[in-house]
Amino acid sequence: MEQKQQQKMHIMMRKKMMGFKIASNRSRLAFGILLAFFIVMNFWMISRIQDSGPVKGLKLRFMKSNSSKISVPEELRKIGKGKKPQKTAYARLLYKAAHALAEYKSTEPKDLWLEPYHVVASSWQPCADQRVWKPSEGNNGYIMVTANGGINQQRVAVCNIVAVARLLNATLVIPSFMFSTVWRDTSQFGDIYQEDYFIDYLKPDIRIVKELPKELQSLDLEAIGSVVTDADIGKEAKPSFYLKHILPLLMKNRVVHFVGFGNRLASDPIPYHLQRLRCRCNFHALRFTPKIQATAALLVKRMRQNARHAGSLDEYLVGPFAKRKGKIKKEFRYLGLHLRFEIDMVAHSLCDFGGGEEEKKELEAYREVHFPGLVELKNTTKIPSPETLKADGLCPLMPEEAVLMLAGLGFKRDTRIFLAGAHIYGGKSRLTALTSLFPNMVTKENLLSSSEIKPFLNFSSQLAALDFIACTAADVFAMTDSGSQLSSLVSGYRVYYGGGKMPTIRPNKRRLADIFMKNNTIEWKVFETRIRKAVRQNKRIFARPVGRSVYRYPRCSECMCNTQEATLPFRPR
Template sequence: MLALAAHALAENKREPKDLWQEPFVEASAWIPCADQRNWDPSGGKNGYIMVTANGGMNQQRVAVCNAVVVARLLNSTLVVPKFMYSSVWRDVSQFSDIYQEEHFINYLTPDIRIVKELPEELRSLDLEAIATVRDNDISNGDQVTDVDIRKESKPSFYLKNILPILLKNRVVHFIGFGNRLAFDPIPFQLQRLRCRCNFHALQFVPKIQQTGALLLQRLRKRASHHGPLDHCLVGPYTKSNVEETRAHGGKPSRYLALHLRFEIDMVAHSLCEYGGGEEERKSLEAYREIHFPALALLERTKRLPSPAALRSEGLCPLTPEEAVLMLAALGFNRKTHIFVAGASIYGGQPRLAALTSLYPNLVTKEKLLSATELEPFSNFSSQLAALDFIACTAADAFAMTDSGSQLSSLVAGYRTYNGGGRMPTIRPNKRRLAAIFMKNSTIEWKVFEQRVRKAVRQTKHIFERPIARSVYRFPRCKECMCLTE
């Protein structure tokens, strides 16, 4: 099938008209309005909420926004969140290393009270005491972990179980705290606050903005051009970037950003197979034992779906080979400039050979930025992820390979919220694609092309956020965006 894709690209056919476009009329009818407030500031008198968020940059971002909403819900004061060190991410970055702390505090002042540290009289509390949930009732400790709170718990849970602890001890410390707040049902203004935090209050620090602006400049080949989202992403460096590039002239080079979520943690967690045989199976099992012990235990003690069954259901990450087949079938020509986001691809450079052989204008941040320019970010995976976030969000088109990925979800939502109906995102239906890929040894290229285009075009429909789905990913809802029609 890769040979057929190479042959099709060599023909240099005209790209489909809608390849780089969103359905503009329908998409542009939704405009951002999460910055509108209709309440008085919270005094935060009920105590202090501390949060130590886990995961990478994207999981931490979701945790921060959820913590802001819980602080308002409980009329409490939020201590600037801290980030947990992870054996997977191995990053010691804290909030102020990634986001502008003063902007975060000041922007949200009309909503909640935020402080940088606990008051001195509370710092001596035993915050190591572990609270547990028994029969929906949390014990009297003041530290609450993700184990104690169900995923997407309703506001009523916090009012019933967390508020009493807060009132008694004056402080509650959430450990982990990823997706522990429901998207529905939730009061209108709290949902709007969630969007306000994500799309307005969290701005990258100047170091990241400046390098992000440089990355965008090189992606666009130094043309005198800046994208519609640059000012949101790189702030004051947008203007200086444009002024610097005017002297070079030239036509702007549009680019496609591809989030190839194919790092070893994703591959290992998927329980899928990728053609590496017994050696690969043992290697991934060993990785799970270290990094995903709960999953490894399930694998040993339960009968889990087979790799073949997982693949047929579209539950395996797209491989680089499958990603390149999708792009070729959609009609992106061989000259397309492609930015690949993500950390080290599982299988290394040989695994990327399919992409680079069919699309030679493929780059990563490591290719576009010098070792000296990247040095301030080395060993800080979350800060590197912020650069990927900027490059993907500002792209002329963005393609994800795993719709469940936090980076892909946040990027897609940011493009929807700030993009004015001009920032298309390709969201493959992996289950449908899996059925197509499974026939790749017998299917003709033209039929393959038609089926892939049909599967992907259906995901470009403009619709209001489905109930209980993420506002970070689907901000087209009355709380986050206003419909002008």
């Protein structure tokens, strides 16, 4: 009997052991299947990053969107045919970035969405609206201006001419915008800004009219020598130039027309209240039209996923279309990114972007059409090599470098990113790394329906105004080229109205170039540390350096009032 019980127990133990073994085998099998699935998905994701796909002609080198197409000569289109697929630069680092983003799903540096020097930054408050002078009668004559460039260059030109009109005690005629064969936009001042508000707000400063008096409209300004071009005025001309050369002409002919007027007024030395007038014009007098405000408000609302609260800058940007502030149930943040990588920037930089001989031929052909002066300089002068330009921080960041910077800073994979502009050189294939690592990246063309964006098509300046507002309102704004006019104006606007709570990422491209050069050896943790250090060091709060634009650096007594007794030291740039 005892022997039978022992046999029975032995059989039960064997069955139990077999059960454990089966369970163990099943666990191993499940783990193996899961591991295989992860490897396959990982391989698919990395292959998307590394293989940018075939590069086609110039016509297809821009992101497919609802925005207006840039006119490209036929000979430029032919150059792009028959190209072979090329792999994305920095493949090793992108591979590591993909792993890091997949691993750190919920962790971000604590100050990623905050201004690290908030206490110091918040001590600067807007005060350019304060006036201490009497209105100008404008009785020395009339100033007309036709500003060139895109919307951002035009905005600077408008603020500059307002200051010149006050300096010369002249009446300003509402600015006109020059039609450019590059921008191909017929928009005028009233299509972008509120004319009546502009006139009324600046009435205590200068006299502004919508057109010349009838008795002066018939004058042949060119015949009487009253047309002044950029060639007649040196860059950053001092007020003394206008008083010496332009005022006598104005007094003689009653009218002066500045054609192609751009950055033709120095940042310094400028009389204190004249400098304040420039700030007042940029930050207070220029309000976008209701058409632009309403559509931009839609962009911001959708980037915040319809959150029922307004951002701190919304009322200044979209006016009555800003949502009223209410109780925030959940935080919906987004990053504004200006990727200055259009073909004009790429071609003008004389840098190398990994496209080989085909890219060199394509960009050289573009320069011959759009930058003949640069081609002549390149042929007659020894230009630094692309490697030297890169090392000196003179090349625009490639999309691959921009995504690595964002990943290195610690932004999560699900971060919502608004990408300003749409005509990226290389098109969608060039954005593969960015869209793969940050799939929630969108443009205005993605966020707006065809009927909503239709009124803006073929008007690049109005489209750019939408980008300006969406980037300025973002919780964090990141630029890839600090020399970009849009990035400069956006960052300055965020400083002026942001109360020290609107962080801007402005990379030091020289330091980044040194980090990216170690692509094949640097480990991800070291890369992260160096990227964060390089960007944080560029976030220091400082007063406007002498000679720098008040539109980009408004922290100066002419534009903003410092509530702290001690003023900030100048920091050389």
